[in-house]
Amino acid sequence: xxxxxxxxxxxxxxxxxxxxxxxxxxxxxxxxxxxxxxxxxxxxxxxxxxxxxxxxxxxxxxxxxxxxxxxxxxxxxxxxxxxxxxxxxxxxxxxxxxxxxxxxxxxxxxxxxxxxxxxxxx
Amino acid sequence: xxxxxxxxxxxxxxxxxxxxxxxxxxxxxxxxxxxxxxxxxxxxxxxxxxxxxxxxxxxxxxxxxxxxxxxxxxxxxxxxxxxxxxxxxxxxxxxxxxxxxxxxxxxxxxxxxxxxxxxxxx
DNA sequence: CACTTATTGATATTAGCGTATCATTTGCAA
DNA sequence: TTGCAAATGATACGCTAATATCAATAAGTG
Numbered sequence: 001x002x003x004x005x006x007x008x009x010x011x012x013x014x015x016x017x018x019x020x021x022x023x024x025x026x027x028x029x030x031x032x033x034x035x036x037x038x039x040x041x042x043x044x045x046x047x048x049x050x051x052x053x054x055x056x057x058x059x060x061x062x063x064x065x066x067x068x069x070x071x072x073x074x075x076x077x078x079x080x081x082x083x084x085x086x087x088x089x090x091x092x093x094x095x096x097x098x099x100x101x102x103x104x105x106x107x108x109x110x111x112x113x114x115x116x117x118x119x120x121x122x
Numbered sequence: 123x124x125x126x127x128x129x130x131x132x133x134x135x136x137x138x139x140x141x142x143x144x145x146x147x148x149x150x151x152x153x154x155x156x157x158x159x160x161x162x163x164x165x166x167x168x169x170x171x172x173x174x175x176x177x178x179x180x181x182x183x184x185x186x187x188x189x190x191x192x193x194x195x196x197x198x199x200x201x202x203x204x205x206x207x208x209x210x211x212x213x214x215x216x217x218x219x220x221x222x223x224x225x226x227x228x229x230x231x232x233x234x235x236x237x238x239x240x241x242x243x244x
Numbered sequence: 245c246a247c248t249t250a251t252t253g254a255t256a257t258t259a260g261c262g263t264a265t266c267a268t269t270t271g272c273a274a
Numbered sequence: 275t276t277g278c279a280a281a282t283g284a285t286a287c288g289c290t291a292a293t294a295t296c297a298a299t300a301a302g303t304g
Binding site for chain 2: 059060061062065076078081087089090091092093095096097099100101102103104105106107108109110111112113114115116117118121
């Protein structure tokens with residue numbers, strides 16, 4: 001027979017990178033970290049992994065889209081203004097949805113913190 | 123003499139639009155609302171108003187940049203998934219910055235709610 | 245091994261958004 | 275009213291991010 005996805009060096013490398021990284025990565029970060037993977041391939045692999053819900057999208061205003069392993073549970077993000085990396089922030093706040101004006105139906109929310117990560121803060 | 127900014131129909135219209143609107147507007151929304159104002163002019167006027175801190179930038183992930191009158195005090199935003207408009211959300215949460223991991227220095231934060239605005243929720 | 249076809253990747257192309265150009269219009273002061 | 279610099283606006287251009295192209299490569303079955 002013949003149908004199905006093939007196991008390639010590049011795809012393995014990409015999965016590895018995401019499995020090891022505990023923070024969301026941009027396509028460029030991914031390409032750098034994976035090594036020897038073309039941009040087009042990176043985009044294709046990410047698109048596939050998104051489709052099969054193995055990756056989630058992390059969008060932060062004014063920044064390139066990032067991706068991280070799906071299924072981490074509810075969390076938010078911290079964007080370091082110096083090293084430009086984005087980190088996961090566990091936990092959430094109780095009354096987020098109560099901020100909405102009356103009659104507004106809240107379906108999701110995002111909390112993003114900005115500042116300096118531990119490495120850059122010293 | 124001769125130095126200084128001139129008062130034009132277009133600039134007046136743009137200021138009026140922002141003064142009347144209680145929600146952040148994109149350049150396109152601004153151009154539509156102002157009527158008879160070219161895109162280039164809109165960009166130029168907004169740039170000037172940003173420089174003199176009469177306007178603030180409102181950035182929401184994956185969406186075009188919006189602008190609103192500066193000096194409203196700390197608040198956040200609600201993005202309607204249906205009509206694509208963005209609304210102000212007054213108030214904030216106490217412990218936002220406490221979410222950050224140890225040793226991270228939080229300098230700012232953004233809370234964005236997604237869902238349906240009162241008009242679209244009915 | 246041999247062959248079929250998915251995959252790769254350099255690059256062309258597209259799309260979205262903002263700035264630069266420059267001829268024309270228009271404030272506004274004398 | 276006149277004159278000049280500021281302002282306008284249609285459009286060309288530039289930038290960034292992502293997709294499409296297509297010849298070359300390689301996975302994996304028989």
